[in-house]
Amino acid sequence: MDPILRVTGTALPLDRSDVDTDQIIPAEWLKQVERSGFGRGLFSAWRADPDFVLNRPEHAQATILVAGPNFGTGSSREHAVWALMDHGFRAVVSPRFGDIFRNNCTKVGLVPAQVEAGEGAALLAAVQSDPALEVTVDVDRRVVLAPGAGIEAPFPLDDFTRWRLLEGLDDIGLTLRHLDAIAAYESGRPAWMPALSAPAGGAG
Amino acid sequence: MGTNEAMTLSEKVWERHVVRRAQGEPDLIFIDLHLVHEVTFDGLRLSGRSVRHPELTLATMDHNVPTTDLSQPVADPVSRRQMDALEANCLQFGIALYPMGHRNQGIVHVIGPQLGLTQPGMTIVCGDSHTSTHGAFGALAFGIGTSEVEHVLATQALPQSHPGTMAVTVDGQLPAGVTAKDVILAIIGTIGTGGGIGSVIEYRGSAIRSLSMEGRMTVCNMSIEAGARAGLVAPDDTTFSFLEGRPHAPKAKAWERALDDWRSLPSDPGAAFDKEVVLDAARLRPHVSWGTNPSQVVAIDGEVPDPEQFLDPSQRDAARRALSYMGLHAGTPIRDITVDTVFIGSCTNSRLEDLRAAAAVIQGRRVRPGVRAMVVPGSMEVKAQAEHEGLDRAFTGAGFEWREAGCSMCLAMNPDKLSPGERCASTSNRNFEGRQGPGGRTHLVSPAVAAATAVAGRFATPQELD
Numbered sequence: 001m002d003p004i005l006r007v008t009g010t011a012l013p014l015d016r017s018d019v020d021t022d023q024i025i026p027a028e029w030l031k032q033v034e035r036s037g038f039g040r041g042l043f044s045a046w047r048a049d050p051d052f053v054l055n056r057p058e059h060a061q062a063t064i065l066v067a068g069p070n071f072g073t074g075s076s077r078e079h080a081v082w083a084l085m086d087h088g089f090r091a092v093v094s095p096r097f098g099d100i101f102r103n104n105c106t107k108v109g110l111v112p113a114q115v116e117a118g119e120g121a122a123l124l125a126a127v128q129s130d131p132a133l134e135v136t137v138d139v140d141r142r143v144v145l146a147p148g149a150g151i152e153a154p155f156p157l158d159d160f161t162r163w164r165l166l167e168g169l170d171d172i173g174l175t176l177r178h179l180d181a182i183a184a185y186e187s188g189r190p191a192w193m194p195a196l197s198a199p200a201g202g203a204g
Numbered sequence: 205m206g207t208n209e210a211m212t213l214s215e216k217v218w219e220r221h222v223v224r225r226a227q228g229e230p231d232l233i234f235i236d237l238h239l240v241h242e243v244t245f246d247g248l249r250l251s252g253r254s255v256r257h258p259e260l261t262l263a264t265m266d267h268n269v270p271t272t273d274l275s276q277p278v279a280d281p282v283s284r285r286q287m288d289a290l291e292a293n294c295l296q297f298g299i300a301l302y303p304m305g306h307r308n309q310g311i312v313h314v315i316g317p318q319l320g321l322t323q324p325g326m327t328i329v330c331g332d333s334h335t336s337t338h339g340a341f342g343a344l345a346f347g348i349g350t351s352e353v354e355h356v357l358a359t360q361a362l363p364q365s366h367p368g369t370m371a372v373t374v375d376g377q378l379p380a381g382v383t384a385k386d387v388i389l390a391i392i393g394t395i396g397t398g399g400g401i402g403s404v405i406e407y408r409g410s411a412i413r414s415l416s417m418e419g420r421m422t423v424c425n426m427s428i429e430a431g432a433r434a435g436l437v438a439p440d441d442t443t444f445s446f447l448e449g450r451p452h453a454p455k456a457k458a459w460e461r462a463l464d465d466w467r468s469l470p471s472d473p474g475a476a477f478d479k480e481v482v483l484d485a486a487r488l489r490p491h492v493s494w495g496t497n498p499s500q501v502v503a504i505d506g507e508v509p510d511p512e513q514f515l516d517p518s519q520r521d522a523a524r525r526a527l528s529y530m531g532l533h534a535g536t537p538i539r540d541i542t543v544d545t546v547f548i549g550s551c552t553n554s555r556l557e558d559l560r561a562a563a564a565v566i567q568g569r570r571v572r573p574g575v576r577a578m579v580v581p582g583s584m585e586v587k588a589q590a591e592h593e594g595l596d597r598a599f600t601g602a603g604f605e606w607r608e609a610g611c612s613m614c615l616a617m618n619p620d621k622l623s624p625g626e627r628c629a630s631t632s633n634r635n636f637e638g639r640q641g642p643g644g645r646t647h648l649v650s651p652a653v654a655a656a657t658a659v660a661g662r663f664a665t666p667q668e669l670d
Contacts, residue, residue, distance in 0.1 A: 015521075016521070016522070016525070017519070017521070017522050018397050018497045018522055020497065020634075020636045022634065022636040022637070022639050023636065023637060023638075026638055027615045027616055027617045027639075028616070028617070030243050031282040031283055031286050031617065033285055033286055033289055045638050045642060068518050069518060070397050070398040073397050073398070073431060073497075074333065074428070074634060075332075075634075076331060076332055077243075077349070078349035081349070096398050098401070099401055099402060100333055100349060103348075103349065103352070104349035104352075107351035158228070158230070158365060160363075171363060172253070172354060172355050172358050175232060175355065175358075175361055175362075176253075178223065178224050178232060178361075181224040182223050182234070182256075182359060182360065185223045185234050186360075189234075189236075190461070190462075190465065191458070192454035192458035192462050193236060194237065194321050194323060194452040194453075195260060196258075196260070196262055196300040196452075197259065197300070
């Protein structure tokens with residue numbers, strides 16, 4: 001993943017609550033074995049409506065998605081994050097995210113900025129009234145800024161995740177640094193815990 | 205947190221699995237069991253890494269598999285490629301796989317418990333949000349994304365931020381006809397789709413205790429629909445008698461040791477939860493969802509709500525859009541809504557108990573002409589047991605289709621899907637727009653209500669059938 005200090009650009013206002021990951025990327029798209037090209041599936045059912053906000057030319061260059069509360073609930077499909085990024089989004093702002101979606105975001109490098117409900121609503125309204133409004137999601141300072149609308153909204157991001165995003169670190173690599181601790185833990189596991197056998201070519 | 209403090213069940217399971225704890229970092233948690241299926245194990249990208257514990261990993265095929273004639277090749281080439289990729293990966297990395305057609309194949313959340321792999325006090329993950337199902341055994345079980353799937357394959361551990369704790373207590377006796385599905389729909393209706401975000405829910409109270417393991421799995425399964433990171437129920441004698449003798453359950457002396465261990469898991473008296481919600485079981489009714497998220501539910505005796513009655517503007521707007529999508533009008537009695545299709549299946553309600561409950565309703569009755577009704581057992585084992593009991597004949601005799609095991613119409617990744625505008629009473633877990641097929645309209649119900657609705661052609665309880 002690429003390091004991210006901050007994301008600056010215009011924003012797309014998605015004035016809906018409870019946008020589940022089935023809406024972000026419908027299940028039909030999950031059969032693909034490759035990880036690329038999911039942008040075409042992004043909100044594909046809603047995009048059939050020519051008035052849907054994603055179809056509007058004034059938001060074509062947006063890199064920040066601003067949504068209502070409970071964004072990314074439902075299915076654990078990481079494809080939702082891939083679709084948003086493939087379309088060009090680098091940050092999502094919402095008053096509340098589904099936990100798995102939020103987790104998936106930070107693994108791949110999409111910044112999830114969870115702001116207070118009032119500030120989220122204010123940003124949504126500001127972006128709706130001025131599509132050219134410049135918005136910054138600052139990972140370093142943990143704040144969403146829209147100076148043109150007088151908005152400065154802090155968001156929580158734990159130190160570890162912030163550091164990983166700033167440095168662009170793969171966290172599998174970070175965990176592999178702790179193989180000694182994992183091995184020590186493994187040696188203490190009760191013997192009665194279940195394990196499978198797998199003869200070549202099929203399950204035991 | 206010190207070990208001398210009163211702890212909740214989820215905190216105990218968490219603390220037992222901490223591999224490494226450091227200030228300012230998420231805990232590194234050991235994973236006891238990793239379940240994989242074709243959608244999140246399509247192309248293992250381990251950058252040359254190996255699978256650390258193939259013996260703690262189990263694969264099956266459930267999302268894409270057709271549920272019709274299994275002797276035929278999979279017609280959808282994209283699905284087939286994904287299933288082939290899973291098979292090749294499992295072979296390469298030495299992972300046990302129950303593929304399509306195997307007697308142990310089934311929905312991943314049905315086969316884990318069925319094989320006795322799901323045990324109290326374990327950590328279980330799967331690239332599927334309904335992994336919370338396994339919490340019914342007092343395991344800490346949660347869904348993960350593809351990156352985390354790779355993380356667990358490579359390290360058998362996951363960095364995780366500490367979850368909050370939430371107690372949902374359902375006390376009292378459930379009225380006749382009110383099932384586990386109604387309990388969880390009522391809970392989600394009460395706390396909302398975001399009510400559990402950041403938390404692990406522990407379901408407590410006499411009404412939860414009185415549920416079978418199947419019922420507890422139904423409740424825990426839908427924890428994610430309330431946004432919860434996981435949901436669990438303290439293990440007790442119901443849990444132990446379900447587990448004893450299953451293929452992967454401990455045997456002989458190991459069983460005794462395991463029992464001693466499991467009995468120490470329930471939340472300590474006085475353990476504090478960050479949030480608490482209490483429901484009165486005696487007041488619960490069979491529930492039906494009317495909208496496009498699982499908190500938009502109402503008792504079957506009720507009516508489609510008026511969006512203008514919602515105080516919260518975002519809920520009001522969501523209700524307006526939901527009614528438009530669902531083709532419903534405020535004030536319509538739920539019992540006046542007719543359906544085109546009835547689906548009994550999914551990781552929420554496809555176990556033997558669910559099929560028995562539905563079969564008891566349709567026995568000697570007929571599916572209303574014009575209604576398409578199908579039963580998709582959760583696993584090949586469930587299917588075999590049901591057929592042994594003659595449930596398949598009860599279903600087919602009434603006009604239901606009797607299918608092979610899989611996720612099927614719960615998420616419409618295989619050929620089983622709704623057409624635009626088609627209205628379905630479904631025992632599954634998500635009524636999202638398009639979930640069961642583009643333009644499809646889903647109403648979530650229990651197996652008993654689904655069966656009665658198939659007979660009546662409109663929403664009904666078994667009690668009101670002739």
